[in-house]
Amino acid sequence: MKLKHVTALLCAAAMSIALGTNARADDKVVKIGVILPMSGGTASIGAHAKAALEVATDIINNAHPELGNLPLAKNAGLAGLGGAKIEVVIADNQGNPATGQNQALRLITEDKVAAVFGAYQSGITLTSSAIAEKYGIPYLNSESVAANLTERGFKWFFRTTPIATDFAKAYVDFLADMKAAGAKTDAIALVHDNTEYGTSVANTIAGAFKEKGQPVALDVAYPVNATDLQGQVLQLKDKKPDVIIMISYTSDAILFAKTMQSLDYKPAILLADDAGYSDPSFIKAVGKISQGVFNRSSWSVGPSGSPSAIIADMYKKKSGEEMDDTVGRQMQGFFVLADAIDRAGSTDPAKIQVALKATDLKPEQLMMGYKGVKFDDKGQNVLASGLIIQLQDGENYTAVWPKANAVKAPVLPYKGW
């Protein structure tokens, strides 16, 4: 009997506390609101991103002269704001577009953040950035690739990552180079899941090849988080395409590798579109039977002592994981945002927006392999680009294309196991 009343009281207490407002921001602290999936199916991404942002905050807030040309690394804090520190306020989007939007509103109106950063899933970036747009707060996205995000006429939305059209073009050029080197690349098969990511990227790639007069020969779709992929692999084995482009999240990528081994099927060229194939758990699980797989990435560790190698070390110490493309793009995006706030010399949203528009970072000022960072009218980084990497001898990807960035030459055909 008593417990019932206690329960009711607890509920009431929780509600009343929640309705109180938060304290106002300190002048010497610049708050950046970060929306990430901290729970739900992609919670591991959120945990990795949190570690990456902690490293990035450390680099900005403390002096790191060893990082060379990287903006904000040399001195402690933001010089443009009298050495103010960056503070990250993380909100959980729970993998839900509605929650993401509520959290964006809370960050902007309650926590009074100077800018919003997020939100991993394209659908959640879509809804949460609409709130930032309405309130006139800069929103920087570093990892959502759905093309429509920058087609909405937004004035406060900026995206640093390369998007589907960028890497579709890279695939076309890469395969053309391989053909020139003597490989057979005539029949191309696309394998993708049925999510927004899988379908939209597959469509973009198919369009890019069609434009080059080389329509995709085979399109194999499968339900995401599949439990059996034998049918799809047998279909590929039957049609024998020269090149397979895989667009898959981690669990499906692992299952594909295992199924291909058990059915003894290897294409001549296996090219993966980031996502699952960049996940450290993919390499741990099936790296040994996926030797020679090509992958897209904007991340490539430089020689030891280079800024990217130092950052990779810091990240590994923090999270226990190897740095991958996704967290790299997130850190890079965060640096771009912090740099703009520094140049704005103010937390006034309008001034940060102006500074973001004026962003012009050179390759040597970046930790990722972009050609630079410069936004067009729609807020898309026009200098975003990627490299092709290959899993060679063991468990590490090596940059193999384009030639200018290559550490080793690409090895053909696909070796498998």
Added chain:
Amino acid sequence: MRRWIWLTVVAALAIAYPLLLSSPFQQRLGALVLLYAIAASAWNIVGGYAGQVSVGHVVFFGCGAYAAMGSYAKFGLSPLFGIPGGIVIAVGLAAIIGVPTLRLSGHYFSMATIAVAETMRLIVTNTDWLGAAVGLSGPTVPRNVFDLSFLSSLPYYYLFLLVLVITLFITWWMTNSRMGFYLRAIKDSERAARSLGAPASRTKLYAYMLSAALTSVSGALYAMMFGFVDPESGLGILISVKILIMAALGGAGLLFGPLVGAAILVPLEEISNSWLGGKGAGLTFVVYGAIIVLIARFQPGGLLSLFTGRKKSKSDTGAGHAP
């Protein structure tokens, strides 16, 4: 008489809330409570009063949400035009689903509704015209007031309050009509009700269709507020579960039960998320789950039955039988 005093107090509080607690987040929280209260009240008609525990109600929610966004994204009309369309589709769908599945009893009905909801989600996910997995977006920058895309949550709050009052009025009117008596008889014992000549199948179907229509309205309002719908947020089974839990928590089969449930769970979720969400994965849901377990263990009739349950046996029909 005392009931009227309470009603007046609650109504006054509801009207004054966004003016008293006027920060944007608090106003939005209020609007969300009302929105979920509408959905849970709509579910209550068939789940609470008729005792048919539908876990697939998100289908009707999705009808409304997709109709509202579709009328904007596909035809360039105000999302408001989608509401009647959503109702027509939802009611039609309810008839198609209800005729075969309402014959099933107990858990089998719940299972059938889950199956229908999941099928629907997969169909929409693979239908390009409905945006497939990407979903449909509403107007970001409103063309006029009829696009219902406001910066402040205040207009949403009062719109939702109005719709909630209408929903509760319809529910109240229904419970006092012949249909309400049939439903209570069916809930207690369908066989006994049938033997006394109550048209059980038809009554259940009507309740199901009425509930579907109101759920569809809540879906449309939801999509208008968020300006976006995709298969997960419009047709995901978790939305059904959330609606069901709110009604059960507050008191299924009681007029104000869903409102109480929503008023507790919505703030709880938002707040535990803002406190704990950034710190560790999933803590929000641990707190959320713990509350539900406590309620289920100690007050299975819903919180509202604490106050109404043992006062009089007349209004006690719902307490103790909640799912």
